[in-house]
Amino acid sequence: MFNTAILFFENASMGIITQGIEKITCRWDSTLNMVKYNHNMRSEVYSMKKLFKVFSLMLVVIMAFPFSVMASENDQQRSDLIGAEERDFEKLIAEIQNIKATHPDYSEEMLMSFLEANHQDVERGIIDIWNALTDSEKKLCIRYPFDALKVNKAKNIATSQTEAKFGTNGLGNRSDAFRHGIWNAEMTVLIGKERAELFATAHEDKDVTGTESDGYPKTAHRDMDLHNNEVGREIGEKNKEASESEMADIIYQEIYSATTSFIWLHE
Structure with missing residues (x-):
């Protein structure tokens, strides 16, 4: 137990x-x-x-x-001197011509007002081109529509040749001077020196208060551009038989000459 x-x-x-x-x-x-x-x-x-x-x-x-x-x-890059696509610019000029034909009694100011008031009836890309122009340029497009086409072509030549020579379209530097020079030279070849001066000066007819993105006053840029435009027209007048590439070479050599007449604000 x-x-x-x-x-x-x-x-x-x-x-x-x-x-x-x-x-x-x-x-x-x-x-x-x-x-x-x-x-x-x-x-x-x-x-x-x-x-x-x-x-x-x-x-x-x-x-x-x-x-x-x-x-x-x-x-x-300066977008204000970049030409529009030629096809689109041709549409803009055709629209202007159409309005002029429909309203032959309209003044330049009335035609401008009509186009801007009826912009909804115009293709967006075309009205954007129109809005990018200064008022003075718009009047010249109405007054000299076919010359305006050539001016736009010259802009495209200028930007493409500047890109080819410098790799960029600069602001206030040597490439900027080159671009304005060849633009005016090509305009002189295409529409003559006097008309080229009209369009080039109209392009600079804009608000110049304040500074550009490079820190320099817009007035300094305007004065630089007007001067280089004139130099470019003189070169164009002396070399009317030059091809686009030949003209680019002439102006490029002048830009890098020790005694160049071109001016720029900074390197």
């Missing part, structure tokens, strides 16, 4: 101990799992933080890049 009791007690004790060990083991496993979980969570959070930082940096770079490119292009 006594042995049976001892056996019972031993079995009971072993059961309690076993259960205790199992509980401790379960808790230990649970604790280990929790530690592993927390460690993994911390690792994942850390990884996510690193990924977020990298992503944020990439986003900043991506967002900043287009604006820096735009700023660089705006600093280097």
Whole structure:
């Protein structure tokens, strides 16, 4: 009987101990799992933080890049002397001719007002070209429509030759002087020196308050352009038989001559 009791007690004790060990083991496993979980969570959070930082940096770079490119292009390129696509400019001149034919009694001012008041009936690209012109240029387009076509052609020649010679259409620098010089030289060849002067001067008839993107006053840019326009017309008058590429070479050599008549504001 006594042995049976001892056996019972031993079995009971072993059961309690076993259960205790199992509980401790379960808790230990649970604790280990929790530690592993927390460690993994911390690792994942850390990884996510690193990924977020990298992503944020990439986003900043991506967002900043287009604006820096735009700023660089705006600093280097003068959109006011970039000719329109010839086909679009021809449409503009055709529209002007159509209005003149429909309203032969209209003055230049009335024709300008009519075109601007009815711009919704005109193609967007064409009215954009019109709006980019100064008022003085608009009047000359109405008065001399076919000469205006040649002036636009000369603008395109000027920008393309400047790009070929300098790699860019700059602002206030030597390439700017070259561009205005060849534009006026080509206009002189295409429409004569007097008409070329009319269109070139009309192009500069704009608001000159404030400064340009290169930091120089707009008045300084206007004076520079008017001077280089005149130099370009003189060269064009003396070289009327020169091809576009030959004219570009002549003006390029003059630009880099020690005694050049061209002027610019900065390198």
